[in-house]
Amino acid sequence: MLKFKQIYETLSSMHGPQGWWPLLELHNHKTNKGTNPTKTGSMQGYHPNNYTYPQTERQKFEICLGAILTQNTAWPNVEKALTNLNAIKAIDQKIINEITIELLKELIRPAGYFNQKSIYLKEFTKFFLKLKGNAPSRERLLEVKGIGNETADSILLYAYRQPEFVVDAYTRRIFTNLKIIKEEATYMEIKGLFESNLKKDFKIFQEYHALIVEHAKKYYLKKEDYNRCPLLKQKV
DNA sequence: AACCAGGACGTGA
DNA sequence: TCACGTCATGGT
Helix, strand or coil, X not given: CCXXXXXXXXXXXXXXXXXXXXXXXXXXXXXXXXXXXXXXXXXXXXXXXXXXXXXXXXXXXHHHHHHHHCCCCCHHHHHHHHHHHHHCCCCCHHHHHHCCHHXXXXXXXXXXXXXXXXXXXHHHHHHHHXXXXXXXXXXXXXXXXXCCHHHHXXXXXXXXXXXXXXXXXXXXXXXXXXXXXXXXXXXXXXXXXXXXXXXXXXXXHHHHHHHHHHHHHHHCXXXXXXXXXXXXXXXX
16 A cells, blocks of 8 residues: 555645645735645735644644535635734634624624534634643544534644644545445544555645645546546556 | 535434 | 535626
């Protein structure tokens, strides 16, 4: 199963360094200008070749909010919601905890599913406050309403820099197309495959997932394009 | 103008 | 367990 690492190398050379998770504060920042010109969405907020984020508790919390808001939702919509929150300084555990659910719904409306996501954000924020800066276990995270497998792994990998591989719809789509995983494989089975075939390094896990999303946006939007995926030829 | 996005939950078999 | 309906805005 050398495939997993080779595909990672191929994707990396195809798309370049990704620098996930995108952060609001890095928008229009001089040190980040011009990076990732091919990326969809805002094309900003990423930090390629820099694995030192999050650097503040605020950034850590922002990643968690984004991970919940982006469930089955395109990132530009999430950015609008985060921008709305930021406008009233609400990317802050204490603020989210204090504002009314009605106001919260209004602010995150662009991200969709605002009725349930507002509840999820409130629930997670209470959980986050209780952590007092400590990293949660995956099991405890999953007990929070609104945090499923992928969101838990996203939070652990990008907010807490822990080597938990994130499996999303794109991952399944690409690797079933390459016939490396079977259609019926569960989330945990796919996660296990990646984790057992890669060095347990959060930087590699972060890059790999980001590369999968970037690659899927180029070749896996429409079914007719699946057969255009360059990985079908490079496969060993 | 349908279709779907960096999913998760509740329900009923 | 598991298949299925539900949730909602915004871009293509």
